[in-house]
Amino acid sequence: MTESGVIDPSALDALTAATGGDPNFLGEMIDVFVADAVELLDLMDEALAIGDTEALRRAAHSLKSNAATFGATRLTALTRQLEEQGKSGELAGSPPFLAAARAEFAVVEDALLATRASL
């Protein structure tokens, strides 16, 4: 893990190895991840506001996938819970998870931008 335990460095290493070790490409992927995450968190907010379980499930699924790709383990776990809640249709307990996911993303974003700056 990174010093803060936010990012699993082995996941980043695997991602870098799989994509040819090009730092520019890793930087580009981090940018896409961050932009997508902001959009997906907003979509989850909207889904919760109108009780759209399928929209919550889809957005949480995408963010979970991306978080796992970058080794953001806590964000992966939180979005997995949100995805399951969307799938089951039980959204009563979702707002705290979404708030936690948003907070965790802020930390992940900082960690990834720091990684990006060091490439």
Add this chain to the structure above:
Amino acid sequence: MSGCTVASLGRILVVDDNQVNRMVLTRALNQEGYAVATAAHGREALDLLRQPPSFDVVLLDILMPEVDGYEALLQIKGDETLKHIPVIMITAVDELNSIVRCIELGATDYLPKPFNAAILRARIGASLTAKRLRDLELEYLEQVGYITAAAAAVEVAAFDPGSLDGVAERADALGQLARVFRRMAREVRAREERLQREVRELRIEIDEARQARQVAEITETDYFRRLRGQAGDLRKILDGTRPSDREPETE
């Protein structure tokens, strides 16, 4: 979504609504020497699959908008022209239950997310090998079909030796069969043509003999001989000579 990139060991279609996943897979597969095209959902994938050039492997996500992975897989496996293409499902490790359903629907394998380069390489390699064996099998069956069609054509005297040229180029037993078949068919045809020529020549001889016989039948009759005698007498009379002794008429 995008056209193919990089000349390749094979053409792979990546179908995923997640841009990061598409980027990672495209780059990783390009690194391995594959050409990659991408689609963001099942409908776009089906459109790409139903137009040339063809793909060797499809990497298919499950949860997607428009047409999801299950529906896309059903359509691929229900399409005679696409069903032989290996489909590898892209799935998170916590979605393995979905994989059972996909394999029952005809998926070849699955690729867990996050992606691991070694697993990706192994699964794509295995699927491509299976696809190429299947392609060879299809080609073999198609060429066996050319030989059986040639046999049927021989039966109705419509065999074109050129129809087996492609099969005859094969270095295996099927190629040898095609070459032997083509040579024997050519020999049979040459023999038939020679026999037909001989029959034509015999017919001409028969016709000539028949004419000669008919002439002989006429010229050898008593009636013809009398006529010839009378014609000779008449010629002498006209020449001012006395009629010769001629054979008495029989009637």
